[in-house]
Every structure is written in C-alpha cells, then in structure tokens.
Amino acid sequence: MKNKIITLSIFSMLLFKGYNANSQTVKAKKQNKTTRVKSLSSEFDAKIDKLVAQMTLEEKIGMLHGNSMFSTGGVKRLGIPELKMADGPLGVREEISRDNWSAAGWDNDFATYYPASGALAATWNTKMAYTFGNSVGQEMRARDKDMLLSPAINIVRTPLGGRTYEYSTEDPFLNKKMAVPLIVGLQDNDVMACVKHFAANNQETNRDFVDVQIDERTLREIYLPAFEAAVKEAKAYSIMGAYNKFRGEYLCENDYMLNTILRDEWGFKGVVVSDWAAVHSTVKTLKNGLDIEMGTPKPFNEFFLADKLIAAAKAGEISEAEIDKHVKRILGVLFQVKAMGGKDRVKGSIATEAHYQDAYKIAAEAIVLLKNDHNALPLQLNGVKSIAVIGNNATKKNALGGFGAGVKTKREITPLEGLKNRLPSSIKINYAEGYLERYDKKNKGKLGDITLNGPVTIDKLDPEKLEEAINAAKNSDVAIVFAGSNRDYETEASDRRDLKLPFGQEELIKKVLAVNPRTIVVMIAGAPFEIEEISKETKALVWSWFNGSEGGNALADVLLGKVNPSGKLPWTMPREIMDSPAHATKSFPGDKTVTYAEGILVGYRWFDTKNIAPMYPFGYGLSYTTFAFENAKADKKEYDNDDIITVSVDVKNTGKVDGKEVVQLYASKSDSKIQRAAQELKGFKKVLVKAGENQKVTINVPVKELAYYNVTSKKWVVEPGSYTLKLGTSSRDIKKEVVVLIK
Structure with a gap:
C-alpha cells in the first residue's frame, strides 16, 4: 500500500477494524505504541468482486456447503482454498476422515488439552481468557486450520445441562467479559472464531426441534449480550446457528435473529455457519441469513445448499445476486485470516511446553476452594507418612469421552499422577479405585436420553472396591477422595437426570470419612451436583474441572499449598434441583415448546431475588488467606x-x-x-x-x-x-x- 492509509469500505470497516486493531496492547508496544489499521478495504473488495465474476454457479454454491466433514469447497483454478474448520472447546480436535467420523489416523495431530470453558470462567481472569484464545489459535495454525468452532457462550440456564462444562456461566456480563478477549486472542493468529450457538440454545433435551419462547426483554438482557459483544467488541468473523427453533422458526433460517438482530442491528458482516445437520430448507435458509451449511448424515451434494440450491437458482426461485452475497462474505473472511491474498500468515505451533504451561496457568486459577475448616488445607506433611488416594476420578482421563469434541493429546496429568509428581518420595500413596463407573448396559451410549430414560447409572458400590477404599483410608494418615463426574456422564446431546452424584460416590465418601476424619474431598466436574451432606461432613472440599493437560499438577499444587486457590464459581450451586429457576417454574425441559418462565431471573438473580439460600453462591470461592x-x-x-x-x-x-x-x-x-x-x-x-x-x-x-x-x-x-x-x-x-x- 506504499504507506498510504486507504479509507476502509463499509464492509471491511464493520468486520475487520475495531477490537482486533486497537486492543492488542502487546502488539501495539512492538509497533512503538502506534496503532495501525490494516488496509483491508477497496483492495480486497475489488479482488472479491473480480473472483466472483469469474466463478460458475456451481463453484459459488460449492463454497456454501460442506465438501467434507470439516471443510467447504474452494475453487482451485481461481486460487480459492477450502475453508478448513476444527472443533475446539478443549483444544484442537484430532483430524478425522473427510467423509465420516472415524479418525484419520494421523500421527502429527496431537494437541494441547486445555481446561474446559467452565474452568476458564472460574478464573474470573480476562487475561487467562486471552491466553486461552491465543494459545489455541497458535495450535489451529500449526494444523493449517482457518476456523475454530468455538467458543460456546450460551447461558447456563439449568444445572443439568449436558454442555454446562462448555457453556461456562449463568451470567451475561461474566460471559461477555470472558468471551471477548478469548476471541481476540484467537483471531490475533489469523484464525476465525465461530461463536456458538446463536442463540437461546440452553438444553440438550429435544435440542433438534424444541421451540424456545423467550420474552424480548429477557432475550436482550440475558441471552444475547455475550453474542453482541462478540460481534461489536471482539469483531468475531463467524457465528454458528443453533439446532433449536426460536419463536417458531429454526435458528439456521430465522430472519429475526440472523438478519434483523445480527446483521441489521449489530452490523455483523462475517459468515454464519450452521450447526451440523441443523438446516431444514434451501431458499429460506439462504435468504434468512445463513451462509454455510455443514452436517453429516447424507452425501455432501444432497445438502440443502448444494444440488437443491443449484436447482432452485436455475428455476428462478433465488437470484444469483443473492448467492453472490454469501460467497462474498466467505471470501471476505478468507482474506481476513490470510488464507488468501499472499500475505504472511501466522505459522503457529502445537503441543509445545509453552502451551502446556498456558493450560497449567488456567487450571491453577480455576480450582475453587469450597470449604476449609480448621485449615485442613493446604496439606501439612509434617509427620505424614502415607496418603490414601481414593476414587475412579483420581485416574480418569477426560480429554476424550462423551459425545462432542475431545482432544487427542500426549499429556493429560491425572490427579494421582499430579500427587506422585509433587509429593516427597518418602510419603507412600495407597490408591484404591473405590467406585466403578458403570451404566445400565441396555442403554449405554444411548445419547440424548440421560435426562429422561437412561443410560441409568449403576449406583451400587462394588463390595470389593469399597473394602479396598476403606482399608486404604484406615491405613493412611490422610485420605483424599476424588469424586464427581466425567465427560462420559456430562456430555453434549444429553442433559443429566438429576443432581445426584453417580456411581454410589456419596455412600463411598461417607464411609471413608467414618474411618478417617482427615479426609479431603475433591470434586472433578463441569456442572453442579447435590453435595450438601458431603459438604457438612468433610473438613475440606475442593472443586476442580475437566482441567486440561496439566490439571493433575495444578490440583496437586493447590492441595499442597504451592498455589493459593483463587477460582470462583461461575454459576450457582443449588441445594436441590427444584430451587433452580427453570425447575422451580416447571419450565424445563418442555416438550415441543419450552417457555422460559423465569424471565430475567436466571441463576443467582433468581436465588437472590427470591431469597433462596444456595448451597454455594455465584462468585463463591475461598482462599488460604483472608x-x-x-x-x-x-x-x-x-x-x-x-x-x-x-x-x-x-x-x-x-x-x-x-x-x-x-x-x-x-x-x-x-x-x-x-x-x-x-x-x-x-x-x-x-x-x-x-x-x-x-x-x-x-x-x-x-x-x-x-x-x-x-x-x-x-x-x-x-x-x-x-x-x-x-x-x-x-x-x-x-x-x-x-x-x-x-x-
């Protein structure tokens, strides 16, 4: 551009300037504290117009739908690449086959497993959010990806939500303040954030068709602020439409949400991508604001925005000018992340020691100290010769599991490994599994049914495992029980039945406490559980998460006092499920329709306004100091x-x-x-x-x-x-x- 600043076109200014250009203090310092707005303007608009003019109808439509599980079609003869996507709530997903969900079998797609969004929110630290986004962005580029299908920023409406671990928080303000720096950090690495799931996607039960009814004030004050901030402040390049309906219309063809609010009111100029197989029409979907259809169950050419769209265009049901509009949006974001245009693009790095340390820093700040009577923590090791480590969760790995996006990683430090890494060799660890993670075989793996029909967990303790645990506790100076949940039990596509701890864990904990009063309980989970009895009986209670590659080391450092816990709950933990607003108003899960009867009183707003005492309140977390x-x-x-x-x-x-x-x-x-x-x-x-x-x-x-x-x-x-x-x-x-x- 020969050092001349060119006036930005409306298209480029609305999408590309803003937060990304003027909020990066680190980059600004490197540029002698001057902020330069990239000239991504008439130069790009002209190039985009020229490319579109050369494309056939079939080539254009090829860009509007998946041509593999995680990419859209490019136009090789014109130098237009595929738009390559990756799942990423916990880090960059392993490479899968182009036409099915099986692993591609690569040996170079190992990635860092990062703490889940619930953990990130529990740090209450916007710098950690930027670290998360920036670190994942580098890993995306090392894998040559353009779009991360993350972050998920929907409100936690019910504690039973299968994606509570991924949706992070019940509060719109905390949501947006954590989402914006994460998106900026990601997009600083020439990667698109695909912010999801727009919008009012707050349950997994009946998620494919449930019609969500929310009054306008509640929609604006509770369910949209984080998305609005993602668009206006973080300048997110992509939004993912949700599965469910909103006020009678599917959200991937919802004119009010995608056109009136997202584009007309907020000025969004990026691309809207469907959730997988969430599209239900052809012409209506395109006219009402969707740009890219993704999905799986059928051949890619049979998608609504594939052969059906070609036929609709040739029949005059939709104009080529309308199709061009969507193609130009896709080309715009490809230029923005330097997938096109010949500019130097971030190369990235993956599964590095620096990234593992990023995961550690987040994990260490996420851990919440819920109870600490008589300074039971940090553990004082004077005179301690043995520690009983009890519970399946002491060795359970959560990078993979459940339904949804996991991470293939070479490093996942479990709590038991963390203690072995940190405790003096003179202290003997007596490990006992304690409980078995078991499901009713008839329903195992029956996704979407945990809430209502199964898979039923087998909560009866195995007598042999119980005896091992009691003996370990009896014969140790201190006992630590690792309980809670895992990513097979908390999973996308399934809401939980209730708040009770699965697998007979409550009985196990009580029996261990009975034989060793110096018992510490550590919960590893992404969502609330009913733990009032346990909280009363134990002197120390710690809440950890699906906490990433270094989770076990971070947890050991908190228990031993190397790290002073500073995590705060990003949601309210109720004493019982009927205290929670969606359940108190009998408005979850709904059948074909769900009405958000609690209105603006979501989460702590309900508890505080109705004077209902929670088990642990929103924002709660203790420290080893005062x-x-x-x-x-x-x-x-x-x-x-x-x-x-x-x-x-x-x-x-x-x-x-x-x-x-x-x-x-x-x-x-x-x-x-x-x-x-x-x-x-x-x-x-x-x-x-x-x-x-x-x-x-x-x-x-x-x-x-x-x-x-x-x-x-x-x-x-x-x-x-x-x-x-x-x-x-x-x-x-x-x-x-x-x-x-x-x-």
Whole structure:
C-alpha cells in the first residue's frame, strides 16, 4: 500500500477494524505504541468482486456447503482454498476422515488439552481468557486450520445441562467479559472464531426441534449480550446457528435473529455457519441469513445448499445476486485470516511446553476452594507418612469421552499422577479405585436420553472396591477422595437426570470419612451436583474441572499449598434441583415448546431475588488467606448517561500468604419502577495482594451498563435515580456498598 492509509469500505470497516486493531496492547508496544489499521478495504473488495465474476454457479454454491466433514469447497483454478474448520472447546480436535467420523489416523495431530470453558470462567481472569484464545489459535495454525468452532457462550440456564462444562456461566456480563478477549486472542493468529450457538440454545433435551419462547426483554438482557459483544467488541468473523427453533422458526433460517438482530442491528458482516445437520430448507435458509451449511448424515451434494440450491437458482426461485452475497462474505473472511491474498500468515505451533504451561496457568486459577475448616488445607506433611488416594476420578482421563469434541493429546496429568509428581518420595500413596463407573448396559451410549430414560447409572458400590477404599483410608494418615463426574456422564446431546452424584460416590465418601476424619474431598466436574451432606461432613472440599493437560499438577499444587486457590464459581450451586429457576417454574425441559418462565431471573438473580439460600453462591470461592475491603468510594456522586462510574476499594490481605482475590461489583436499584433482579454483576477485577499488604482496586462501570431493555421503545434505557453498587467476594458476600445518583 506504499504507506498510504486507504479509507476502509463499509464492509471491511464493520468486520475487520475495531477490537482486533486497537486492543492488542502487546502488539501495539512492538509497533512503538502506534496503532495501525490494516488496509483491508477497496483492495480486497475489488479482488472479491473480480473472483466472483469469474466463478460458475456451481463453484459459488460449492463454497456454501460442506465438501467434507470439516471443510467447504474452494475453487482451485481461481486460487480459492477450502475453508478448513476444527472443533475446539478443549483444544484442537484430532483430524478425522473427510467423509465420516472415524479418525484419520494421523500421527502429527496431537494437541494441547486445555481446561474446559467452565474452568476458564472460574478464573474470573480476562487475561487467562486471552491466553486461552491465543494459545489455541497458535495450535489451529500449526494444523493449517482457518476456523475454530468455538467458543460456546450460551447461558447456563439449568444445572443439568449436558454442555454446562462448555457453556461456562449463568451470567451475561461474566460471559461477555470472558468471551471477548478469548476471541481476540484467537483471531490475533489469523484464525476465525465461530461463536456458538446463536442463540437461546440452553438444553440438550429435544435440542433438534424444541421451540424456545423467550420474552424480548429477557432475550436482550440475558441471552444475547455475550453474542453482541462478540460481534461489536471482539469483531468475531463467524457465528454458528443453533439446532433449536426460536419463536417458531429454526435458528439456521430465522430472519429475526440472523438478519434483523445480527446483521441489521449489530452490523455483523462475517459468515454464519450452521450447526451440523441443523438446516431444514434451501431458499429460506439462504435468504434468512445463513451462509454455510455443514452436517453429516447424507452425501455432501444432497445438502440443502448444494444440488437443491443449484436447482432452485436455475428455476428462478433465488437470484444469483443473492448467492453472490454469501460467497462474498466467505471470501471476505478468507482474506481476513490470510488464507488468501499472499500475505504472511501466522505459522503457529502445537503441543509445545509453552502451551502446556498456558493450560497449567488456567487450571491453577480455576480450582475453587469450597470449604476449609480448621485449615485442613493446604496439606501439612509434617509427620505424614502415607496418603490414601481414593476414587475412579483420581485416574480418569477426560480429554476424550462423551459425545462432542475431545482432544487427542500426549499429556493429560491425572490427579494421582499430579500427587506422585509433587509429593516427597518418602510419603507412600495407597490408591484404591473405590467406585466403578458403570451404566445400565441396555442403554449405554444411548445419547440424548440421560435426562429422561437412561443410560441409568449403576449406583451400587462394588463390595470389593469399597473394602479396598476403606482399608486404604484406615491405613493412611490422610485420605483424599476424588469424586464427581466425567465427560462420559456430562456430555453434549444429553442433559443429566438429576443432581445426584453417580456411581454410589456419596455412600463411598461417607464411609471413608467414618474411618478417617482427615479426609479431603475433591470434586472433578463441569456442572453442579447435590453435595450438601458431603459438604457438612468433610473438613475440606475442593472443586476442580475437566482441567486440561496439566490439571493433575495444578490440583496437586493447590492441595499442597504451592498455589493459593483463587477460582470462583461461575454459576450457582443449588441445594436441590427444584430451587433452580427453570425447575422451580416447571419450565424445563418442555416438550415441543419450552417457555422460559423465569424471565430475567436466571441463576443467582433468581436465588437472590427470591431469597433462596444456595448451597454455594455465584462468585463463591475461598482462599488460604483472608481479605478485607476498606475505603470503598465512587469518583463522583452524580452521573449522566454517557459517564463512566469509577469505583475504588482497598483490598487488604489480612492473612499470612500471598493470594488473589476477585472483587465483584453488583448493581442494585431497590425503588425501580420496573421488574429487576435484586442485583446484577456489572464489574469485576482479579488482583494479587501480598500477605499484609494493600491493593487499591478500581472498577469502571459505564452508566449504560445499568440500562434495561425497554420493549415498547425497543431501546436500552437507563432509569434515573439512586443505585447501590455492592462490592463483595460473591453474590452473597457483600463487603461494602456505594450509592450513586444517575441523573
């Protein structure tokens, strides 16, 4: 471009400028702190127009549907490559065959297994979100992929959701604040994020056809904010349409969602990809906003946007100009990630020690300390000669498993391996499996039926395994039980039956506690369980996750005190399922239709507004040290609509070890003229405070974040008046309050 800055076209500006250009502080420093907007404008538009003019109808339509399991057609004679995709909620999926789900059998597609999104959300650390995206992006490029089918940012509406481990959080604010840096980190590596599943995709039961009914205010305030931020702030290049219907129309052909909201209101100029086999029509699908149809069960030329579309175009049912519009969008994102255009593209790297360390850092900050009576943790090893390690989850690997995208990895440190790596050789480990992971053989692998019909777990403990566990606990100074779930039990395509621990684990834990009071319980799971009895009886309770390649090492470091836990729950853990809003309102799972009867009162909003005591509240997590909040104040007393409220508080570490605390800011308006939740998360910041020291924490809250969606005016409105800004360490542990006036 000879150092000339060319004015960006509307197409390029809306899609490509924004967050990616002006938010990368690291890159900005390397460019002498100057921010340059890439000239991806008239040059590209002209090239795209020229390419489209040379293409046949068949070549154009070949780009609009899968030509393999994870790619779309290119046009070799014109230098247009296939658009190559990969699944990736836990890292880059292994290579599979072009025309079926079997593994391709490569020996160079091993990848890093990263902590699941629930774990990432539990860090409450936006820097970790960027690290996650950036690290996965490098692995994508090492595998020569263009589009990562991730992140999944739907709201956790029910604790029973099969994808709760992947959907991360029940709160729209936390969702968007974690999603944006992840997407930016990924796309910094010349890779498209495909943000999914748009939208209102909050259950696996009947997911292929259930018609979701949500009132407009709830849709806007709860279920869309993370997607809107992904488009407007992170400049995501791709969105994936969901399986389900919304207000009577399938979401991959939903004009209101894909055209009115996504493109007209939000200005999205990227591509919309279907979930696999989620398309149900040809002309309607294309006109209503979908660009690429993906799927499996039939030959690729039989897709709705393949031979059927060619026939529809030749019959005059759809114009070639309409088809061109979608082809141009695909070419636009291919240019953006440098799959075309001859520019230097990120080469990437995969399964490196640096990436394993990225996974470790996330895992270490994700682990949540739920209970720690009498400082049972960290483990004091003085005088300890033996430790009983009990439970199938001590050795269970979760990189692969269940239905959905796993990772083929060379490294997955289990909890038992982590302890062996970290404990002195003088301490004997007495391992006992304790319980067997068993299902009713008749229903094993019957996907989609865990909620209602099976596979029924066999919860009766094996007498021999139980005896081994009790003997190990009796004959050890300390016992650690690793319980919870796994990715065969928590899985895409199946919601869980209930909140009970499977496989007889509760009985096992109680019997181990009876013979060894120095028993620590560690839960490994992606979603809540009913653990009130266990919580009462054990002195120490830890929550870990499907926590990546280094999960076992991170967990051992927390148990032994090398790492001070700083994770916070990204969802509410109810005492029982009927306390949870979707179940209390009897609006889950629905039959052909599901109505979100709880409205805006999702997650902690319901518990806090209805004064229902949770087992563990949203945002909860303990530390090996203690913190005090002092001197909370706002920079002013009155604010206008366009102002930013700056709230500061001093966080003092009053304990004896360094630790990280998450300052959470909730907004409340008690005299509101509209229905509101008792409080809503509107800011948070994670900070390291050394023992005995003080850190001033500042949180900026744009006044517009206090707005509600006015259905009548179809606008976001900030209600004037007095607001209470509450600072705390969970939704139920508010330390300080600041009152401000909005004019």
